[in-house]
Amino acid sequence: MKDIIATFVSYLPEWMQYFWPEWFQYLISNVVLALIILLPLFIVVAYYTFAERKVIGYMQIRVGPNRVGPKGLFQPFADMFKLMFKEIIIPTNANRYLFLIAPVLAFAPAMAAWAVIPFNDTLVFSDINAGLLYILAMTSLGVYGVIIAGWASNSKYALLGAMRSAAQIVAYEIAMGFALVGVLMAGGSLNLGDIVNSQAGSVYNWFFIPLFPLFMVYFIAGVAETNRAPFDVAEGESEIVAGFHVEYSGMTFAVFFLGEYANMILISLLTSLLFLGGWLSPFPSLMGDSILWLFLKTGFFMLLFLWFRATFPRYRYDQIMRLGWKVLIPVTIVWLLVEGIAVYYKVGPWFA
Amino acid sequence: MAIDSIIFYFFAISTVLSAASVVTVRNPVHAALFLVLTFFTTACLWMLLEAEFLAITLILVYVGAVMVLFLFVVMMLDINIARLREGFIRFLPVGIALALIMFGLIYKVVSDNQFSLESMAAPVAKAADYSNTKELGKVLYTEYVFAFEIAAVILLVAIIAAISLTLRRRPGTRYQNPSEQMKVRKQDRLRIVKMEAEKQ
Numbered sequence: 001m002k003d004i005i006a007t008f009v010s011y012l013p014e015w016m017q018y019f020w021p022e023w024f025q026y027l028i029s030n031v032v033l034a035l036i037i038l039l040p041l042f043i044v045v046a047y048y049t050f051a052e053r054k055v056i057g058y059m060q061i062r063v064g065p066n067r068v069g070p071k072g073l074f075q076p077f078a079d080m081f082k083l084m085f086k087e088i089i090i091p092t093n094a095n096r097y098l099f100l101i102a103p104v105l106a107f108a109p110a111m112a113a114w115a116v117i118p119f120n121d122t123l124v125f126s127d128i129n130a131g132l133l134y135i136l137a138m139t140s141l142g143v144y145g146v147i148i149a150g151w152a153s154n155s156k157y158a159l160l161g162a163m164r165s166a167a168q169i170v171a172y173e174i175a176m177g178f179a180l181v182g183v184l185m186a187g188g189s190l191n192l193g194d195i196v197n198s199q200a201g202s203v204y205n206w207f208f209i210p211l212f213p214l215f216m217v218y219f220i221a222g223v224a225e226t227n228r229a230p231f232d233v234a235e236g237e238s239e240i241v242a243g244f245h246v247e248y249s250g251m252t253f254a255v256f257f258l259g260e261y262a263n264m265i266l267i268s269l270l271t272s273l274l275f276l277g278g279w280l281s282p283f284p285s286l287m288g289d290s291i292l293w294l295f296l297k298t299g300f301f302m303l304l305f306l307w308f309r310a311t312f313p314r315y316r317y318d319q320i321m322r323l324g325w326k327v328l329i330p331v332t333i334v335w336l337l338v339e340g341i342a343v344y345y346k347v348g349p350w351f352a
Numbered sequence: 353m354a355i356d357s358i359i360f361y362f363f364a365i366s367t368v369l370s371a372a373s374v375v376t377v378r379n380p381v382h383a384a385l386f387l388v389l390t391f392f393t394t395a396c397l398w399m400l401l402e403a404e405f406l407a408i409t410l411i412l413v414y415v416g417a418v419m420v421l422f423l424f425v426v427m428m429l430d431i432n433i434a435r436l437r438e439g440f441i442r443f444l445p446v447g448i449a450l451a452l453i454m455f456g457l458i459y460k461v462v463s464d465n466q467f468s469l470e471s472m473a474a475p476v477a478k479a480a481d482y483s484n485t486k487e488l489g490k491v492l493y494t495e496y497v498f499a500f501e502i503a504a505v506i507l508l509v510a511i512i513a514a515i516s517l518t519l520r521r522r523p524g525t526r527y528q529n530p531s532e533q534m535k536v537r538k539q540d541r542l543r544i545v546k547m548e549a550e551k552q
Contacts, residue, residue: 023355098385129483133408140416144388147420151381151427159427166424170417190485322530 004029033125037114045261046076052306059310086250091154094247098152103248103255106145110259113138113266118193120279120291131192132180135270136173139225142263143169145256146227146234146244153247161243164317165227165234171324172224172231178332179218182211182339183274186350196278201349203282208275210342210350213335215275217328219301222267224324226260228305230312231320238314264305265298272297360400367393380426388419402478405485 009020050065050072057064066072090099116131118124128134143166150162186207187195199206208215224231235243245256272278272294279294281287315323343351370389377383391414398407465471492500 023358026355128404130404130408130485133405133412133485137408137411137416140412143416143420147423147427148385151423163424163428166420170420173417190483318528319530 034115037117037125038111041111041114041262041265042258044265045258046080048261048265048302049079049257050076051302052309055303055306056310059307080254083250083254088250088252089247091247094154095152098148099247100252102145102149102152103252103259104145105148106142107255107259107262109138109141109145110262110266114262116192117266117269118196118273118278119294120289121193121197123291124193127191127193129189129191132184132190132195135192136177136180139263139266140169140173142225142259145259149248149256150244153244155247157240157242157246158244160240161234161246164240165244168227168231168234168320168324169225171321172221172328175217175324175328175332176221176225178329178336179211179214179221180274182214182332182336183207185336185339185343186211192273196273196280199277200280202284203277205349206275206277206280207350210348211275211335211339213331215271217332218275219267219271219304221324221328222271223305223308224320226263226267226305228260228264229309230315232314233317233320265302268301268305269294269298271301356400360397363393363396363400367397380429381423384419384423384426387422388415391415391419403484405488 009025012020053075054064054072064072065075068074068078090096113135115126116124116128116134118127146165146169147162150158150160150165153159183195184190187198189195189198227234233239233243235245240246245253248256276297277293278297279289279291281289281293342348367390370386370393373386374383374390377386391410395407395410395415398404398410
């Protein structure tokens with residue numbers, strides 16, 4: 001990308017090249033690359049919300065949205081325009097700056113995490129060797145948006161939602177981190193591309209077999225981290241109205257919404273990269289490795305998110321804490337010990 | 353100006369400004385948020401030094417976990433700012449003296465004769481595939497393994513101490529036992545009785 005821009009600049013007349021210093025070319029090329037990843041992401045998010053309403057609709061024997069456009073396909077755009085033109089209401093005595101900055105703080109880390117995601121062997125924006133750590137750090141930043149939104153709204157329900165969310169995210173992040181430690185022990189690298197490539201071979205080499213408990217813990221913790229049902233006590237419509245974003249309207253609400261759905265897609269994508277071999281093909285004789293496999297696997301986990309929401313009732317708050325601290329974390333610690341022994345004695349096809 | 357310097361000055365200035373704001377703003381929640389910003393910009397500076405493991409860990413541990421709990425506590429407390437400020441003038445001389453001592457000590461340690469370019473050459477930039485994380489792990493678990501283990505034991509003791517200090521057993525409190533609740537089966541609680549329909 002940088003080469004393309006450098007060539008473009010070299011064709012400009014000399015006086016115009018003055019306005020394109022190196023750092024500016026760098027900035028432009030990075031912004032364009034980021035947009036190449038983020039714009040499709042926004043479209044996927046838009047249609048994910050549509051899919052959610054349709055899928056849950058069919059699960060509850062309804063049709064779901066079917067009025068806007070053929071089969072309701074333009075519904076996401078209708079929703080988007082509605083949210084864009086709605087008034088942004090700032091509650092009295094709310095902390096104005098923090099109130100407006102909170103959605104950005106929820107949204108920005110959710111986008112930033114996509115920088116290190118590899119889509120196949122070569123298609124990766126930033127191929128850093130501490131990719132897994134970077135993802136963990138970025139996903140742990142998202143909680144600030146929720147906490148600040150809850151506090152700045154000057155509303156009881158919002159503050160309660162923020163408190164619930166903070167405790168929940170801190171609890172589940174530990175289990176999630178431990179599950180990722182298992183992956184990096186098996187993969188021998190923090191680079192996401194290397195982790196996928198170390199699962200090469202056949203389906204039996206994918207990490208979900210030797211790391212099955214960690215795979216389960218990771219996905220459950222992922223659902224909890226994104227505040228989705230059945231762990232959506234931070235929103236809890238029946239208890240605290242809408243939790244941390246009860247005072248938000250219009251575009252500020254839409255930004256929270258975008259961040260949440262981008263995070264759900266990110267968790268689905270990471271689960272398929274880390275445990276299900278990413279772009280590796282399950283049937284190498286039938287069809288080779290392709291980005292389509294990655295999308296298929298990701299799509300499956302995205303469907304699971306919706307399926308959970310239609311199936312499970314919301315957890316009680318103390319049981320969420322119990323599950324996080326007393327079940328998931330011990331499971332990961334025990335399995336890390338087992339895995340450590342397996343790695344030391346080079347067990348099976350996985351740790352050889 | 354090279355892009356590195358632009359990034360460095362941007363983050364350096366924001367670090368200093370936000371660190372100053374931590375101690376000057378009135379609202380404790382704002383102060384905690386400025387501390388978060390200070391950690392974040394410091395991490396970015398470390399990233400410029402190619403210390404990516406430390407930078408990301410700073411964000412992960414301090415920003416992502418420690419400060420969240422801090423904010424949690426600060427938001428729950430009802431802090432009376434006026435009362436906190438009462439002794440400001442009285443304690444000012446002690447504060448200034450402490451600040452001067454701290455400054456002197458730091459100056460002594462980080463002065464020119466210790467860290468000047470003559471006594472310590474600038475580190476050579478590493479190749480792109482150099483993994484900071486791997487190198488740190490290697491020394492941590494070989495050369496410094498005892499220090500590492502001792503730190504781990506101290507942390508464990510601190511965890512147990514903190515839990516035992518705050519653990520109160522109040523007699524007469526009713527708790528739910530989730531594992532017992534889970535074990536309940538239909539036949540324990542529900543008896544289905546077959547009976548003839550009553551005639552009107």
